[in-house]
Amino acid sequence: MSIDLTLDRIRRLLGVLTYTRPTIHIAGTNGKGSVCALVSSILSAADPPLAIGRFNSPHLISVLDSISIKNRPISEEAYFSAKETVERTDKENAIGASNFELLTCTALVAFEHAAVDVVILEVGMGGRLDATNAVSDDCILVSALTAIDLDHQAFLGDTVGAIAREKSAISRPGRPFAIGPQVHPEVTDVARSVVAAVGGEVIPLPIVTLANWDDTLDGPAPPRDSAFEGSSPRLVQVSMACFTEPIRALLPLHGAHQLANLRVAAGIISAALTHPSCEKFGLGLRVRITPTAVARGIANTRWPGRLSYHTLALQAQAPVEPSGTQKLLVLADGAHNPASAAALADYLVDLLEEPRSPQGVPSRPLVLTFVLALSHSPPKTPAQTLAPLFALPERLPRGRQVRIGAALLRFTPPAGMPWVRPEPPSVIRAAISTLVLSPGSSIDLWPDSAADADTTNSDANEEEAAGKSESGAPAPLERALRWAAGRHAAEQEDALVVLAGSLYLVADFYRLLASLGQAQEIWGTN
Incomplete structure (x- = not known):
C-alpha cells in the first residue's frame, strides 16, 4: 500500500489549529523511543516539577498510550476532545489529512489544551516528510538522531546514508542537534552535513560509563530482581558539561545499547540547559534540573516492551x-x-x-x-x-x-x-x-x-x-x-x-x- 508522504496537508491543518509548546524532536531507526522515555522522565523529575507531554508511535496497547501527559497515557476524555477538534477542523477546511496526520495533530492539540511545559515528539517514520516535522521552528528546543540502520527502505532509501539524510532533516536553524553513537560511520558524516546545511549546531554528547557500586557514594546496593544478574538495574556514571561533577544513577533500561541512548538523552538535557537558543522559552531549566533530578529521572524511566x-x-x-x-x-x-x-x-x-x-x-x-x-x-x-x-x-x-x-x-x-x-x-x-x-x-x-x-x-x-x-x-x-x-x-x-x-x-x-x-x-x- 502506498503512503502519501507530504507535509502540505498537516501544515494547513496546524495553520488553523494552535500549537506553541516547547518541543524536543527525536528521529532514528532504533532507540528513539527509549531516548524519549529517558528525556521525559528526567524532565519530569525537575524541582519544581515540569509537566511533560510525549507522543510516540506506533501505540503499544491502545491509541491512548501513544499520547502521554505527565508520564501517563492520556485520558479518554482528553483524547476524544482533542480528536473531535482536529477532525472537525480538517473537515471544515476540506484538508483531507491522513490518519497519522490527524493523530499527530490530536496529540499536539491535547498538549496545548493541557498547557504542558515541554513536549517530547518522536518521529513516526523518516523525518523530512514525517508529520511531526510540521511543527514550526519557533517551537523546537532540541532535535536528535538516534542509531540509524536499514529499515523502511521502500520509503526512505536503500542505504544507511540515504536514510540518515531523511531522518536528519528534522534539524532546525540555530537549534542544537544531538547525533547518537552510530554503527555506520557514514551516518554521522551525512547527519553533520544536513545539520550544517540548515544552520543547526551539532552538540557534543556526554560520556556515559558503567560504574562499580560504592557504598560510600551510592548507599546499600539494591537487591537483585531475579535469577539472572543482568536483569537488575545497572549503575552508570554520566559526565555532562552542564554540571561540574559526574552523576551516578541506576539505569533500569537493559542492554549495552541503552548506554548509547542515555548519552543522547543526557546530551538533549545538557543542550536544553545551556544552549542560548533555549533560554527564550523561559522554562528555568538551569535551576529546576539538578544532578539529583537527573539521577532520579534516569532511575524512574520506564519503557515497556523493550527488554x-x-x-x-x-x-x-x-x-x-x-x-x-x-x-x-x-x-x-x-x-x-x-x-x-x-x-x-x-x-x-x-x-x-x-x-x-x-x-x-x-x-x-x-x-x-x-x-x-x-x-x-x-x-x-x-x-x-x-x-x-x-x-x-x-x-x-x-x-x-x-x-x-x-x-x-x-x-x-x-x-x-x-x-x-x-x-x-x-x-x-x-x-x-x-x-x-x-x-x-x-x-x-x-x-x-x-x-x-x-x-x-x-x-x-x-x-x-x-x-x-x-x-x-x-x-x-x-x-x-x-x-x-x-x-x-x-x-x-x-x-x-x-x-x-x-x-x-x-x-x-x-x-x-x-x-x-x-x-x-x-x-x-x-
Missing part, C-alpha cells in the same frame, strides 16, 4: 506430565529488524553467561524459549531478522547446555494501519530452518508442523489476543506460553521466555496479561 521483564502463572501443557501451574519469566522486546535483534542477542549473551564451576563447566542447563511474530516488510527478510537470535548458542560459553525452542505466531494487526501485516508462521518456520545452528544442536518448534502453525494462527484477532477465541479456548499466544511453561517445568534448569519480533506481539502479550487477571504496571510513575 522488559514480566512474570506470569500459566497451566503448563505437554511435554511435561502431569501438567500444573508454572511461573514463567518473560523478557518482552520489540526487536523487529536485524539491528535491534542483534542488540537483543548481545544482551542475552551477557545475561545468560554463567560463572564456571571449579571444574570449568556451568552447573545448570538453560531452557530458552522464543515466542516470535514478524511483520511482512521486504526487502527485510525473516531470516535476516532472526539470524542473531538463532546464532546465540554459538556465542555462549563452551559447556553451557542450552535447549532452544520457538513458538511461531501472528500478531494482531494494528487498527488503521492496513499496510502492517504479519508474516505467516510457516514463513518464519522456513526462515529458521535456513539458519545455521551449532553442531549437534536441535530446536523444538510449536506448532509441530508448518501446516499446523498457519492453521493455529489463521484466525487471530484482537479478541483472541485478549485471551480467548470465539469458542472460549485459549488464544494462540496463551497456548504458546503454556507450551513454553511445559518446557520450563524442570526445577534444576534455568528458564527464560523471550517474546520478540514485533511490538504488536508485545501488545498482544500485555492484553493477554490483562485478560488473565495478571495485568502489571508497565508505565511507571515519577
Whole structure:
C-alpha cells in the first residue's frame, strides 16, 4: 500500500489549529523511543516539577498510550476532545489529512489544551516528510538522531546514508542537534552535513560509563530482581558539561545499547540547559534540573516492551506430565529488524553467561524459549531478522547446555494501519530452518508442523489476543506460553521466555496479561 508522504496537508491543518509548546524532536531507526522515555522522565523529575507531554508511535496497547501527559497515557476524555477538534477542523477546511496526520495533530492539540511545559515528539517514520516535522521552528528546543540502520527502505532509501539524510532533516536553524553513537560511520558524516546545511549546531554528547557500586557514594546496593544478574538495574556514571561533577544513577533500561541512548538523552538535557537558543522559552531549566533530578529521572524511566521483564502463572501443557501451574519469566522486546535483534542477542549473551564451576563447566542447563511474530516488510527478510537470535548458542560459553525452542505466531494487526501485516508462521518456520545452528544442536518448534502453525494462527484477532477465541479456548499466544511453561517445568534448569519480533506481539502479550487477571504496571510513575 502506498503512503502519501507530504507535509502540505498537516501544515494547513496546524495553520488553523494552535500549537506553541516547547518541543524536543527525536528521529532514528532504533532507540528513539527509549531516548524519549529517558528525556521525559528526567524532565519530569525537575524541582519544581515540569509537566511533560510525549507522543510516540506506533501505540503499544491502545491509541491512548501513544499520547502521554505527565508520564501517563492520556485520558479518554482528553483524547476524544482533542480528536473531535482536529477532525472537525480538517473537515471544515476540506484538508483531507491522513490518519497519522490527524493523530499527530490530536496529540499536539491535547498538549496545548493541557498547557504542558515541554513536549517530547518522536518521529513516526523518516523525518523530512514525517508529520511531526510540521511543527514550526519557533517551537523546537532540541532535535536528535538516534542509531540509524536499514529499515523502511521502500520509503526512505536503500542505504544507511540515504536514510540518515531523511531522518536528519528534522534539524532546525540555530537549534542544537544531538547525533547518537552510530554503527555506520557514514551516518554521522551525512547527519553533520544536513545539520550544517540548515544552520543547526551539532552538540557534543556526554560520556556515559558503567560504574562499580560504592557504598560510600551510592548507599546499600539494591537487591537483585531475579535469577539472572543482568536483569537488575545497572549503575552508570554520566559526565555532562552542564554540571561540574559526574552523576551516578541506576539505569533500569537493559542492554549495552541503552548506554548509547542515555548519552543522547543526557546530551538533549545538557543542550536544553545551556544552549542560548533555549533560554527564550523561559522554562528555568538551569535551576529546576539538578544532578539529583537527573539521577532520579534516569532511575524512574520506564519503557515497556523493550527488554522488559514480566512474570506470569500459566497451566503448563505437554511435554511435561502431569501438567500444573508454572511461573514463567518473560523478557518482552520489540526487536523487529536485524539491528535491534542483534542488540537483543548481545544482551542475552551477557545475561545468560554463567560463572564456571571449579571444574570449568556451568552447573545448570538453560531452557530458552522464543515466542516470535514478524511483520511482512521486504526487502527485510525473516531470516535476516532472526539470524542473531538463532546464532546465540554459538556465542555462549563452551559447556553451557542450552535447549532452544520457538513458538511461531501472528500478531494482531494494528487498527488503521492496513499496510502492517504479519508474516505467516510457516514463513518464519522456513526462515529458521535456513539458519545455521551449532553442531549437534536441535530446536523444538510449536506448532509441530508448518501446516499446523498457519492453521493455529489463521484466525487471530484482537479478541483472541485478549485471551480467548470465539469458542472460549485459549488464544494462540496463551497456548504458546503454556507450551513454553511445559518446557520450563524442570526445577534444576534455568528458564527464560523471550517474546520478540514485533511490538504488536508485545501488545498482544500485555492484553493477554490483562485478560488473565495478571495485568502489571508497565508505565511507571515519577
